[in-house]
Amino acid sequence: MRKSSFLQFLAAVVLVAAIPATDAAAQAVKAPAKAELCFACHGPTGNSENPQYPILAGQTARYIYLQLKDFKEGRRKDPSMDPMVASLTREDMLEISQFFAAQKPAPTKFKADGAKVAAGKKKSDEVLCPMCHLGGFTGQNEIPRVAGQHYDYVVKQLKDFKARSRTNDAGNMTSVAGTLSDQDIDNLGHYIANLN
């Protein structure tokens, strides 16, 4: 009952976002000028090569926008991101979000360990990750898509949440991450990075 509701819910949200996203993609992938600031680290299509920078391609526009806003307003801190957002206006952030959301995520080169993937899935079900991120880790509402995200980035975020050095999560991730061991985090990293 629960799951079906979340899925229906997701269906609604995805459709909502899908129409404009397709339009944007169809209108030739014209990047907003300010998006070029992002390319050096995140790549011209949001598929970053360096695994410490998150893949933005296919991330929800809502999530990207909220993170940009959080960086700008100081709720999330990162030495590379802080100077980047300083010059962005609300409209820039909305445009950038829409641009990356409309890009297609490419598979990473990460080679997952089968045993760790299985352990990560088990942990994920146990601590109810899918309740918010959904079964395929595709995200919903302000909850990000993390399926296929870089292992290094996922692990760093989980560790930051655990250490409370990242706290712009409305309390949900800091709480869950507090219950995870380093091994759990490693396993979850393998599981999530291995999803498509």
Next chain:
Amino acid sequence: MHYGNRLTGIAALSAVVFACTGVGAQEISGGATTAAKPMSPKLAPVTQAMLDGAATNANAWLHSNGSYEQTRYYPGSQINTGNVAKLKPAFVFQTAVMESMETAPIVVNGVMFLTTSYNHVYAIDAKTGEEFWHYKHKMGPVTTFCCGPNNRGVAIEGGRLFMGTLDAKLVALDAKTGKLIWETQIADPEKGYSETMAPVVVEGKVLIGTNGGEYGIRGFVKAFDAKDGKLLWTFYTIPDKGHEGVWAENDATGRNMKRDIAAEKKMLAEKGGDFYQTLGGGVWMAPAVDKKTRTVFFVVGNPSPDLYGAIRPGDNLYTDAMVAVDLDTGKYKWHSQYVAHDVWDLDAVSPPILTQAKDASGKMVDVVLHGGKTGHVYVHERSTGKLIRFSEAMIPQENMWVLPTKEGARMLPGANGGVEWSPMAVNPKHRLAFAANLHQPMTYHVEESAYPGGSKLWLGGAFKTIPGEDQWGRLVAVNLDTGKIAWGVKTPQPLIGGVLATAGDLVFNGEGNGWFKAFDAKTGKELWKYFCGAGVNAPPVSYMLDGKQYVAVAAGGNTQLDFKRGNSVFVFALP
């Protein structure tokens, strides 16, 4: 008020949509429309006198809850206990939006105005269902809302309709054409504000509250000029000073709430009271208006964050309270708080009803009622707010008020109530109020969490339904003069949507499984039912046209409890 699905989980519940562009493609399905029929020439402006006299006008349904008193008591009796068994659909109107419907249609001069999720409005022929026009609101780029992209209906005055939108605007439409006359931004959707309630119009003022108690807003009721959308007054449901209140130890029914008041006072002394700016206090449902005393009555929702109370010391006034303000100025008159420093989201949502009831000495006095998520119907003296009585509990209560814990503490009722936003109805002759209740056993979990910036669900924990435990609903009739339960009908699913009472001694109520039913007001005996094919989770209305009484109700399901979605308004009449 709400957080989501019967399911819940941490953030899982709310419906927060980020429409990425201004392309206006918000709705789920196609925006196609049926061929428009020319608007009926009979549609005439709705005068203030008509709005004032709505409670006794069987021909129309002019307010979302029937009248300024909001009794949802329809004065006609053509359909009654003797013949309701023969009730049949007269027509079904299908909208183009397949998503939860909470609309209470407005009907005047044979024209029905109804709304859907994502702020579509339809004007249709109230006799045949043919469409006159279809308005689609052009949604802004960011919307933040809990519990579904719902809308509960328009208000009407003169030749204009008024609707609140998910992107926190108020729009005025030409009732004849559906064209936009003006729109005004009520509050910032990026800070968690949105609108789903039906406004109320009185003497050229459009009254409207706000959603957002799940996002750390500062709630309000505002009055806008019906002419041009200019703001006339604002009453903040969270005062900048004094929101700590009287440090109440007990709830309105006298039960201890296990507050650590010393710790709260220390917190307030150390950190100050600036958190009023994110303390919540949404107003989800239409206010009642007493023109005689020029008073507006509404109930205020939960404090933010819902479950984590440590960072918001004090009673958190005026959350979880009934509030009365001056109609002309918005100035405070009185308040009566049900739950101080709420950490369960057992707040106040169902709209107030103005009627009469016996006071403690047996004298009939003017009262204002509220059906609580706690499971009680509260009866207040209308002039002072003093609580005269509260009803017997309509659903099981258990372990109240155990504090939420990290692991989860079980308490009944669950966080959806009791009575959710569902409007009650009253039959004054039988001295009864009818309330649609839920029973959903839940555990309450608390998590420390700082204000996340306005556009993220901020519960400070979670409400979780308990797997394996039955959930059900109960339609309950409560005696206004004694608080005793006259009858109760258990339903297989939790009830959400609202009730209609009629002078035909009937009570109409819908269920999430698709059944729409009529009951004998005196006994609760089921007299009629019809299967609508999708959740009937909207307040029914009734009207008379060319000598025939109709009963209309939307069957669009419900996001919050995940009842099967539909897109239709069913309209019934005797053959």
